[in-house]
Amino acid sequence: MSVARHAAVVGSGPSGFYAVEALLNALPNVTVDMFERLPTPYGLVRSGVAPDHPRLKQVTLVFDKIMQSERVNYFGNVAIGQDISVNSLREAYDIVIFAYGAGDDRKMAIPGEDLVNSHSATEFVGWYNGHPDFRDRVFDLSQEVAVVVGHGNVAADVSRILLQPADELRRTDIAAHALEVLAESKVREVHLVGRRGPAQAKFTSRELRGLRLIPNCLAAVHGDAVVIGSACEKELAYPSNLNALQNVELFRGLCGPGSGPQSRRLIFHFYLNPGRLEGDGRVENFIFRKNTLDGEPFKQAAIATDELETIKCGLAFGSIGYRGQPVEGVPFDVRRGVVPNWKGRVESDGVPVEGLYVTGWLKRGPTGIIGTNRADSIETVQQILEDVSSPGLKSRQGRDALVASLSRQRVSVVDLQDWLQIDANERARGQEVSKPREKFTRVTEMLDIASSHRLRKAEKRGRVRVG
Ligand code: NAP
Numbered sequence: 001m002s003v004a005r006h007a008a009v010v011g012s013g014p015s016g017f018y019a020v021e022a023l024l025n026a027l028p029n030v031t032v033d034m035f036e037r038l039p040t041p042y043g044l045v046r047s048g049v050a051p052d053h054p055r056l057k058q059v060t061l062v063f064d065k066i067m068q069s070e071r072v073n074y075f076g077n078v079a080i081g082q083d084i085s086v087n088s089l090r091e092a093y094d095i096v097i098f099a100y101g102a103g104d105d106r107k108m109a110i111p112g113e114d115l116v117n118s119h120s121a122t123e124f125v126g127w128y129n130g131h132p133d134f135r136d137r138v139f140d141l142s143q144e145v146a147v148v149v150g151h152g153n154v155a156a157d158v159s160r161i162l163l164q165p166a167d168e169l170r171r172t173d174i175a176a177h178a179l180e181v182l183a184e185s186k187v188r189e190v191h192l193v194g195r196r197g198p199a200q201a202k203f204t205s206r207e208l209r210g211l212r213l214i215p216n217c218l219a220a221v222h223g224d225a226v227v228i229g230s231a232c233e234k235e236l237a238y239p240s241n242l243n244a245l246q247n248v249e250l251f252r253g254l255c256g257p258g259s260g261p262q263s264r265r266l267i268f269h270f271y272l273n274p275g276r277l278e279g280d281g282r283v284e285n286f287i288f289r290k291n292t293l294d295g296e297p298f299k300q301a302a303i304a305t306d307e308l309e310t311i312k313c314g315l316a317f318g319s320i321g322y323r324g325q326p327v328e329g330v331p332f333d334v335r336r337g338v339v340p341n342w343k344g345r346v347e348s349d350g351v352p353v354e355g356l357y358v359t360g361w362l363k364r365g366p367t368g369i370i371g372t373n374r375a376d377s378i379e380t381v382q383q384i385l386e387d388v389s390s391p392g393l394k395s396r397q398g399r400d401a402l403v404a405s406l407s408r409q410r411v412s413v414v415d416l417q418d419w420l421q422i423d424a425n426e427r428a429r430g431q432e433v434s435k436p437r438e439k440f441t442r443v444t445e446m447l448d449i450a451s452s453h454r455l456r457k458a459e460k461r462g463r464v465r466v467g
Pocket residue numbers: 108149150151152153154155157194195196200201202203204207273274302319320321322366367368369370
């Protein structure tokens with residue numbers, strides 16, 4: 001019979017849950033502790049997926065089943081690197097999988113990026129989704145014109161949320177504080193700017209189509225024509241590049257003057273490199289450098305020319321991708337923002353680090369959709385399977401002592417029952433205002449729910465006398 005194994009998974013977003021699922025399937029004698037910095041699980045499914053995309057959130061039904069397995073324990077509100085060091089984790093668990101994603105944003109690194117009303121998409125997305133870290137950010141939506149830099153799905157989400165009438169969002173799980181501000185928004189025009197061409201835009205066609213359907217909003221291509229060169233034509237001829245071909249066709253459909261009484265406008269710009277933001281203390285102008293493309297098909301780089309283009313705007317968002325963050329005790333590739341690894345085995349200077357694994361965005365970088373993480377986590381667990389069947393992977397006993405140390409440190413651990421209470425409360429609050437849930441957006445609120453639930457339970461058991 002195989003040895004009992006203790007595994008720790010750090011992070012409870014899609015890659016974390018898929019890693020737990022793969023571990024449970026592959027190793028009958030494994031028990032898994034899932035650590036999450038926030039009290040709430042689901043990572044970007046809760047705090048990244050746009051509120052008007054409820055279908056994408058249904059994957060939490062799968063995650064709930066995984067979480068409820070007898071072999072899984074949830075430890076919410078426990079930060080690895082703060083409440084528990086990576087070294088302590090390594091001493092206590094045979095297997096440690098890092099799955100905490102890519103929480104940082106990539107900066108445009110241009111002059112003026114720190115002006116008032118210049119933001120990263122990450123902050124805005126976190127804010128409207130009620131992530132506690134971004135709860136108190138302020139977005140000045142009294143501005144009429146916004147620029148969003150980046151042609152990926154996050155930029156699409158940001159543009160849609162900015163332009164969508166607030167009434168379209170009222171029945172979603174958008175955070176109440178954001179809905180209130182969006183309802184008063186004066187934003188009427190969003191310029192969605194890419195540094196390369198229509199054939200290189202990273203929007204999935206489905207998301208791009210969605211941008212054409214925003215009520216009362218005209219979507220148009222700046223300059224009234226889709227311009228692509230011969231290398232782009234070659235790219236579009238590849239059957240595997242169907243998404244790009246569909247995108248180019250969609251963009252072509254957005255050329256021309258457009259008609260109708262729409263009061264809002266979404267304008268796509270191509271071949272523009274962010275140059276600088278200017279303004280008297282706050283954003284007033286976004287200066288771009290026009291680009292040409294150079295290189296072989298699929299390797300075309302944007303080359304800045306001397307020609308400038310200015311977009312007058314009062315708000316700017318950089319939406320040019322995410323980056324992983326390092327945690328002390330784990331090797332980190334600063335340039336790529338990932339943990340160096342071979343198929344999920346963490347490596348230090350090319351040598352595997354015993355017992356450490358990685359999955360998801362922290363492993364491969366911030367690419368792909370939610371489902372991409374399933375195959376990624378299966379690949380990581382495949383490496384673990386090989387390691388556990390070789391004599392190399394040590395068996396460790398310190399798990400119970402480590403868990404006990406959390407209460408000694410007075411860490412308010414949120415377990416599965418606590419989360420179910422928070423969840424039920426959010427749903428009940430949502431029902432009152434015809435939303436699927438009204439999220440708690442402060443950690444203290446969440447912990448209050450958890451502790452009052454524990455108190456009620458203790459009272460029921462007669463351990464605590466009231467009055
Ligand atoms: P992304 O898809 O990688 O797009 C990043 C965009 O930023 C690209 O257009 C890129 O242009 C541009 N960019 C990068 N560096 C730049 C720079 N220095 N200056 C100007 N532009 C720059 O990233 P994302 O939008 O953050 O999305 C992350 C992942 O989440 C993606 O896989 C996405 O599909 C996924 N996601 C999915 C959904 C959904 O399924 N509904 C929703 C949101 C996010 P280049 O191509 O030239 O590098």
